Amino acid sequence: MDIAFAPRVGGVAADRPMIDPYGRAIRYLRVSVTDRCDFRCVYCMAEDMTFLPKRDLLSLEELDRVCSAFVHLGVRKLRITGGEPLVRRGIMWLFRRLARHLDAGALDELTVTTNASQLARHAQELRDCGVRRVNVSLDTLDPAKFTAITRWGKIDKVMEGLDAAVAAGLAIKINTVALKGVNDDETDRLIAWCGESGFDLTFIEVMPMGEIGADARLDQYLPLSVLRGQIQRHWTLTDIDYTTGGPARYCRVEETGRRLGFITPLTHNFCESCNRVRLTCTGQLYMCLGRDDRADLRVPVRQSDDDGPLVDAIRDAISRKPKGHDFVIDRRRKGPAVARHMSVTGG
Numbered sequence: 351m352d353i354a355f356a357p358r359v360g361g362v363a364a365d366r367p368m369i370d371p372y373g374r375a376i377r378y379l380r381v382s383v384t385d386r387c388d389f390r391c392v393y394c395m396a397e398d399m400t401f402l403p404k405r406d407l408l409s410l411e412e413l414d415r416v417c418s419a420f421v422h423l424g425v426r427k428l429r430i431t432g433g434e435p436l437v438r439r440g441i442m443w444l445f446r447r448l449a450r451h452l453d454a455g456a457l458d459e460l461t462v463t464t465n466a467s468q469l470a471r472h473a474q475e476l477r478d479c480g481v482r483r484v485n486v487s488l489d490t491l492d493p494a495k496f497t498a499i500t501r502w503g504k505i506d507k508v509m510e511g512l513d514a515a516v517a518a519g520l521a522i523k524i525n526t527v528a529l530k531g532v533n534d535d536e537t538d539r540l541i542a543w544c545g546e547s548g549f550d551l552t553f554i555e556v557m558p559m560g561e562i563g564a565d566a567r568l569d570q571y572l573p574l575s576v577l578r579g580q581i582q583r584h585w586t587l588t589d590i591d592y593t594t595g596g597p598a599r600y601c602r603v604e605e606t607g608r609r610l611g612f613i614t615p616l617t618h619n620f621c622e623s624c625n626r627v628r629l630t631c632t633g634q635l636y637m638c639l640g641r642d643d644r645a646d647l648r649v650p651v652r653q654s655d656d657d658g659p660l661v662d663a664i665r666d667a668i669s670r671k672p673k674g675h676d677f678v679i680d681r682r683r684k685g686p687a688v689a690r691h692m693s694v695t696g697g
């Protein structure tokens with residue numbers, strides 16, 4: 351980039367894109383805006399979670415500042431997640447602020463991952479802020495099973511949220527965590543329902559994150575290689591090159607014409623093409639979902655109104671991005687590979 355046209359971050363010219371030690375350009379930031387949630391999904395949270403004190407959270411203004419610094423450093427895609435992002439008070443202010451980067455052409459995509467419980471209220475405004483696609487997490491179409499998995503969720507609210515999203519013109523991708531003995535009997539129904547509804551669908555392997563109870567995860571773990579074999583008994587899958595910049599590998603379901611993705615951190619390591627980092631709601635930057643190393647960006651944010659120290663801290667963090675994670679689920683390992691819950695770093 352010509353230095354004369356380089357975006358400036360608080361007086362610091364962001365002329366160099368962020369490249370990690372393994373040559374990967376960092377273009378994707380996922381931001382967890384809260385650790386709280388109105389659900390307690392069994393693979394994600396314990397029922398009696400202790401949440402962070404509110405004063406530890408970055409304010410919405412601080413989140414905007416950090417996100418904007420990343421955009422100036424070459425991030426082209428922002429995903430707002432959580433916890434449940436739409437339960438954070440005033441969250442639409444952040445979407446409205448971040449929309450300016452879309453308008454300026456500095457950002458390709460602003461998107462959100464949600465459980466959809468609050469989507470009916472927010473779908474139209476999300477669309478007005480430039481959001482075009484949303485990921486909705488839904489593991490079952492069975493109301494009783496839905497409540498068993500989410501503990502506190504009601505499927506009707508999710509369906510209302512999906513209807514509102516469709517009415518607002520948002521493209522929808524359903525994320526389904528594959529849970530052995532829980533929802534693996536519903537695979538065909540989910541594929542057919544997504545086909546009829548015009549939704550894409552991605553299956554996710556359960557990841558060893560956060561303490562949720564002894565052996566629970568081993569019991570839940572269903573390798574997607576096995577699931578794919580089961581799906582292919584009834585559906586014709588054609589591999590396609592499509593990518594959303596995320597880790598899913600996609601195929602087309604010929605019978606429905608919809609995309610079907612597989613996120614397989616355990617059976618297939620996707621680290622070599624990793625282009626993303628994750629910010630927690632307290633300003634901790636995790637360079638890898640599966641590792642504990644992090645950089646505290648809240649300190650430079652609160653230390654100075656100038657973005658120079660923040661940009662330096664971000665660059666220093668990227669220079670430490672590891673080559674990959676080493677998630678393993680087996681009986682020899684006691685406890686989760688990563689102690690923090692998925693709701694801390696955002697899925």
Ligand code: SAM
Nearest residue numbers: 394432433434463464465487525556557692697
């Ligand atoms: N609350 C929002 C939702 O559920 O979509 C956003 C945050 S949630 C942590 C993001 C995604 O992570 C969801 O699709 C959820 O199913 C997934 N997830 C949570 N814990 C997981 C785990 N241990 N293994 C795999 N996926 C997990």
Ligand code: SF4
Nearest residue numbers: 387389391394433465
């Ligand atoms: Fe909440 Fe999402 Fe975790 Fe479920 S997966 S408990 S909806 S953060």
